[in-house]
Amino acid sequence: MDRVRVGFDFRFCRTRGVIEFREVTRIYRSPLGRTVRAVEGFSLAVNRGDVVGLAGPNGAGKSTLINILLGYLKPTSGSATIGGLQPREYIERDGVGYLSELVAINPAWRVRDALRRFAILAGVAESDLSARVSDVVARLGLAEHERKSVRQLSKGTLQRLGLAQALLGDSDVLVLDEPAHGLDPSWTLRFRDLVGELRRPGRAILLVSHDLHELERTVDRVAIMHRGRLARLVEMDAARPSLERHYREATAGPEESGTP
């Protein structure tokens, strides 16, 4: 069990992570002065070639953490960096492949049209645009939906569209928030293959999921969050098939949850 760590210490990190959270704390303050610590002292590095999962119960702070990673929220203290840069600095230069938990795309847009828009914003050259869009349409099985408007899509198809747009830019950083949510069993299986295809030495993938079985099958390490903290960091090759046990232990209660 020596490969199961509680917390994360950068002194043990030999290579600099592509994605790095260093002692990130985020406190929400209400106008009446009440405070909620959504994330507290969270540290984690995702290196090139890594596929790292992020798990935790509702309210554990996963969404806040992703918002901080994308520069949509600022941490109260600590820092998040991508490629050694502030998130917005990196993203505005290179972009990241991001699938949000809630796939929010203008419902009036048509599927192919939406993908062309995202491809342009992702910096795909005009000469490659049609081929790149057709590629993700084929990979995510969207061909029969191309002419539909986004509002006509089922939950699962919308999820696939969200995943398709995340792959357009061929980014070195992928952040997939509940990517298999709403997918039917056959697409869930296909998604596992897809994560395998997306792995490459220069790419860091952060996969947020409630589905422990999904994580067991797709990632190298799982960071389990509880009450805003990194409760455990589980190396999958050592832990398999007992991620569920680690999860139960890590999220059992405040007195039992590990603190970094």
Next chain:
Amino acid sequence: MSGRLGRYAAYQCRDYVRERGIPLLLVGALLLLMAERGAIGAGGVDLSGSGLRTLATAAIFLELFAPTAVLIGVNGIVSGDRKHSYYRLLFAKPVSPVRYYAHAWLVSLAGTLLATLLVLAGFIAFLGSIPVAASLQFVLLYFVLFGGVGFLLSAITEYDWVALGVVWSLAWLLRSWLPAGESWLGRMVDAILPPLHLLAGASATLLSGGRIDTHAWLWIVGYGIAAFLAGILVIRNRPMAS
């Protein structure tokens, strides 16, 4: 970056037409119908010639059309994406929100002027000839001033159309209650609130071949651009998520 947004501008134009341009043309058509039926016009104004009557009607028409056009043109321009969470996928791409929304505002300005041209064509066809360049200049000034303020408010709050209405009303009400020349409070109100009063009657001045006083012109344009730049600062510094 600007290359990407330059290519994306075609889609922003399409969005403008569908979400703002068509509603604006519908409002313009309704206002034209009202003007043609005499509901908008130089009622009570003693005008000797029908040409002058047309100009007076056009002046009143523009004073109604311009604020409506700006309200439709900038409402939700930033706040809509926040409210619907569209920003999440858009700005994971290598795109600066500042440039994206600055582009969107410029597209809205261009679209509003184009829609105004079409409405003016309708005015000329049904009510008589009016100076097109002067009419466009009035709408342009209104957009720069009121649209700049609208952009700032949209960057600050998701209730931007309500806030814009409040600012518009306050600008009129407080100036009438606290005249600038009578107290320090009046001078402060005059300096802080958008100088909409300088646009009151400006349509008539421009349509009759006159010019807006240089000081007033600079104050209108300067205020609008300052508000727009403040909006840019807010977008740059305010996190998209809350």
